[in-house]
Amino acid sequence: MLVAGPAVAAVSIFAALVATNAAGLPLRDPDHVAGRRLVLVLCLVAVLVALDVVVRAGRRTGTLRPTRAELRRVRRERWTLGRGVAVASALTSFYVSYLAYRNLKSVVPLLRPGELFDRQLAALDRMLFAGNDPAALLHTVLGTGLPTHVLSVAYLLFFAFIPATLALALVFSPNLQAGLFYATAQSINWLLGAASYFLLPALGPVYAEPAVFANLPPSGVTRLQDILLDQRLEFIRDPMAGTAQSIAAFSSLHVSIFFTAALVAHALGLGRSLRVGAWLLLGLTIAATIFLGWHYVVDDFGGLLLGAAAFALARALTGVDLRAARRPSTPAPSPA
Numbered sequence: 062m063l064v065a066g067p068a069v070a071a072v073s074i075f076a077a078l079v080a081t082n083a084a085g086l087p088l089r090d091p092d093h094v095a096g097r098r099l100v101l102v103l104c105l106v107a108v109l110v111a112l113d114v115v116v117r118a119g120r121r122t123g124t125l126r127p128t129r130a131e132l133r134r135v136r137r138e139r140w141t142l143g144r145g146v147a148v149a150s151a152l153t154s155f156y157v158s159y160l161a162y163r164n165l166k167s168v169v170p171l172l173r174p175g176e177l178f179d180r181q182l183a184a185l186d187r188m189l190f191a192g193n194d195p196a197a198l199l200h201t202v203l204g205t206g207l208p209t210h211v212l213s214v215a216y217l218l219f220f221a222f223i224p225a226t227l228a229l230a231l232v233f234s235p236n237l238q239a240g241l242f243y244a245t246a247q248s249i250n251w252l253l254g255a256a257s258y259f260l261l262p263a264l265g266p267v268y269a270e271p272a273v274f275a276n277l278p279p280s281g282v283t284r285l286q287d288i289l290l291d292q293r294l295e296f297i298r299d300p301m302a303g304t305a306q307s308i309a310a311f312s313s314l315h316v317s318i319f320f321t322a323a324l325v326a327h328a329l330g331l332g333r334s335l336r337v338g339a340w341l342l343l344g345l346t347i348a349a350t351i352f353l354g355w356h357y358v359v360d361d362f363g364g365l366l367l368g369a370a371a372f373a374l375a376r377a378l379t380g381v382d383l384r385a386a387r388r389p390s391t392p393a394p395s396p397a
Contacts, residue, residue, distance in 0.1 A: 062241050065378040066154035069248045069255060073161035076252070084300070087161075091167070091305035102152055104225040107291055109232040144364045146216055148231045151244040155227060158248040165255035165308040166290040170261050170297060178261045179269035184292065184355040189358060196273055199352045204279050212349035213280035218342065220317050223247070234329075234390040238381050243325050246375035248316050258309040258355055261286035265310035267354025274354045282353050313356045316364025317371065319343040324372045330387050 064260075074088075081088050090096050118127035118135045134366075186195055224349055227247070231240035267274050278281065289308050289325075296306035323339035350356040 062238060062379050062381065063074070063150065065245045065375070066151045066241065066248055069245060069252065069376065070157040070161070071152040073158040073165075073248075073252045076255070077164040080168050081161070081310075082167050084171040086164075086168060086171075086300055088164055088183055089303065090160055091163065091303060094305075098159070098224065098342065099153065099156040102156075102228055102369065102389065103149070105224060105228045106152065106232060110377035113232055114139065125317070130263050136187060147237060147241065151231060151241055152227065155244050155248045158251045162251035162255050163305055166258055166309055166352070168300075169258050169309060170293075171300060171304060172261050173259065176262050177264060177269075178311070179263045182261070182263055182359050183266065183269065184391040185275050186357045192328050194273060196354055197360050199348070200273075200276070203352070208352065209277050209280050212345065212352050215284040215342070215345035216315065216353060217281050217285075217348040219346070220320070222349075223318065223320075234386075235305065236386045238331050238379075239325075239388040242321075242375055242379050242381040242386065245379050246321050246325060246371045247318060249371040249378075250314060250321055250367060250373050253315040253371060254312060254317060257312040257363060257367065261356075263310035263360075264308055267361075268308065268356060270354075277353070278288050282349075282355075286354075310356050311360045311362030312367050313350055313360045314364065314367075315346050315350060315355075316343070316361045317367035319346050319363050321366030321371050324368065328372075328383050 114136045115127065117139060118131045121123055121135070122128070122131055183194075187193060189195075190198065227236055227244055230243040231237075234240040234243075263269075268290065292304050293306045293308050295304045297304060315388055319339070319342050322342050323336070326339045327337045347361050350361055351358060375381075
């Protein structure tokens with residue numbers, strides 16, 4: 062259980078080193094994104110741990126202001142050194158895997174130059190929809206005003222969803238097994254997603270057929286799409302400049318990560334509202350990826366497959382007992 066996350070991180074970093082070396086680039090953290098996000102989530106975890114201790118101590122004493130002695134007692138029982146090390150290791154492993162993912166994604170156009178499968182993926186989409194473009198169909202059915210902004214917000218929730226759910230799972234899960242299992246499953250998504258980019262390199266509908274999305278009003282997503290395109294062009298022009306290349310369509314990592322989260326929520330028997338919320342986020346994300354031009358429908362099917370594979374691999378690697386993970390851990394007895 063403890064070594065599964067670091068093992069995934071080690072494999073991911075090894076793959077990234079091989080790929081970047083083949084591309085003639087060093088392994089790096091463009092814009093310090095991975096490092097900065099790790100620091101932020103560690104700070105979030107520290108705040109949540111403090112909240113966890115205060116709430117548990119308050120429940121024991123039946124007051125909103127538990128004594129310092131009770132706070133220390135709860136902290137010693139709940140947050141042992143071993144538990145703290147396990148949580149820190151899981152978070153560090155997750156963001157090391159993310160760092161490897163960013164490097165792998167960046168070098169796809171260098172290792173597979175000129176190879177893009179947008180035409181084939183778009184043709185497959187139109188075949189599935191009787192000759193119609195699925196994004197154009199959504200624009201017609203939903204309109205391009207308010208839905209653009211709603212789906213833009215839904216898509217961008219991804220960037221808060223990852224650190225928030227990781228921190229909550231590792232701090233508040235009744236059993237630490239559940240949090241470690243979730244962190245490992247999501248780490249695997251990074252590695253599988255990077256592999257899929259090499260399998261079928263593609264830019265995505267908004268870059269391959271921009272005219273289909275020209276009538277969408279400006280939103281947070283459209284600004285992000287412009288930034289990513291500028292970064293890709295700068296990276297291809299000078300790969301050594303230090304800019305990340307972050308455009309890839311097949312498969313959808315947004316979909317795979319939300320799908321893994323929904324599967325974990327069901328497997329761990331979380332509350333009905335959390336399970337329904339997980340599926341709702343997945344549905345909104347799938348709609349957003351197509352409506353806003355990030356992905357082809359086939360990419361989202363690929364994301365579902367990756368999410369299911371990450372869940373299964375994490376279960377095998379961690380050896381988690383899902384029924385046992387639903388039960389609270391038994392804390393070590395306090396010294397007399």
